[in-house]
Amino acid sequence: MLLSIVVPCFNEEEIIGRFHDQVTAELSRFDGEFEIVYVDDGSRDRTLPLLEGIADGDPRARYVSFSRNFGKEAAMLAGLRAAAGDAVVIMDADLQHPPELVHRMLALHAEGYDQVIARRTRTGDRVTRTLTARAYYWAINRLVDVELVDGVGDFRLLSRRTVDAVLELTEYNRFSKGLFAWVGFKSTTFEYENAVREQGRSKWTFGKLLNYGLDGLLSFNNKPLRAAVYLGMILVAVAFAYAAWIVGVALVNGVDTPGYVTLLVTVTALAGVQMVMLGLVGEYVGRIYYEVKRRPHYLVKATNTRVPAPREEQE
Ligand code: UDP
Ligand code: MG
Numbered sequence: 001m002l003l004s005i006v007v008p009c010f011n012e013e014e015i016i017g018r019f020h021d022q023v024t025a026e027l028s029r030f031d032g033e034f035e036i037v038y039v040d041d042g043s044r045d046r047t048l049p050l051l052e053g054i055a056d057g058d059p060r061a062r063y064v065s066f067s068r069n070f071g072k073e074a075a076m077l078a079g080l081r082a083a084a085g086d087a088v089v090i091m092d093a094d095l096q097h098p099p100e101l102v103h104r105m106l107a108l109h110a111e112g113y114d115q116v117i118a119r120r121t122r123t124g125d126r127v128t129r130t131l132t133a134r135a136y137y138w139a140i141n142r143l144v145d146v147e148l149v150d151g152v153g154d155f156r157l158l159s160r161r162t163v164d165a166v167l168e169l170t171e172y173n174r175f176s177k178g179l180f181a182w183v184g185f186k187s188t189t190f191e192y193e194n195a196v197r198e199q200g201r202s203k204w205t206f207g208k209l210l211n212y213g214l215d216g217l218l219s220f221n222n223k224p225l226r227a228a229v230y231l232g233m234i235l236v237a238v239a240f241a242y243a244a245w246i247v248g249v250a251l252v253n254g255v256d257t258p259g260y261v262t263l264l265v266t267v268t269a270l271a272g273v274q275m276v277m278l279g280l281v282g283e284y285v286g287r288i289y290y291e292v293k294r295r296p297h298y299l300v301k302a303t304n305t306r307v308p309a310p311r312e313e314q315e
Helices: 016-027 047-057 072-082 101-110 127-143 160-168 176-183 206-218 223-253 260-293
Strands: 002-009 033-040 061-066 087-090 115-120 152-159 187-192 300-303
Touching: 002 016, 002 072, 002 101, 016 033, 016 047, 016 101, 033 047, 033 072, 047 061, 061 072, 072 087, 072 152, 072 160, 087 101, 087 160, 101 115, 101 152, 101 187, 127 206, 127 223, 152 160, 152 176, 160 176, 206 260, 223 260
Parallel strands: 002 033, 002 087, 033 061, 115 187
Antiparallel strands: 061 300, 087 152, 115 152
């Protein structure tokens, strides 16, 4: 059996050498072959020369380097395309995903699971972060039709057929967490204690998280649009009821002119609702715009391996 480890790396010069040593040491216990596919996502530090050095010294290491930063989703896609293994484990380069858990994943995979998902506990996270995450997942699971679980990320083992299925999905806007859930197959989840990042910095800012959250909401289906339609209908119903009530009051008490505040609040509130709905439609149109351009997900600058083109381009 061949196991592939896919590692997206963006500015990870401080830790990448240690990562390689730890993973290879850990996998020496594994009785099968393994390879490590590093994807340098346009790092601006010395990550690429370090990867070249690693690949020179270890034939099990391969690397793909992007022309610029294309994002972790693109890096994972390139890694999955390049991976040749019967099973693939996706892992962060910052050692926040403990390498020893790979054995646990392999054991569960041997029991017949196509996806073995590691779910991190939120110990050590700030309370605000934990609470927002909980609220977000509560809301999103009501709106999208795949199940998204808090704490579940990209740290997981995928069987060959799962990887092939994920690679069939060639959409431009990739929300992997949802794509993995979408393909299905027999999967299982186990919990692990999340390690604190030792070197380098997390690339997540609040703005990025917010955008990621919106992507998750909008990448899957048109339920948000459906919700907008319902909201519109409710507002119309409320407006009709209110109009009837005003007419009723006018018939009983005579015409009553004041209403400045009511008018102002109604107009601004409705304008707000309309802007949000328009933005929502715009988001979908924007997504279509990106999809129809069919630009590649990434451009390769340097590599010591072959990255197969997406399926449809081969045909
Ligand atoms: N990463 C990447 N491209 C990016 C941002 C991050 O390939 O644009 C990689 C990064 O090198 C790391 C993994 O994705 O291996 C997770 O990133 P990070 O540790 O910053 O995220 P966090 O652990 O805070 O969620
Ligand atoms: Mg990290």
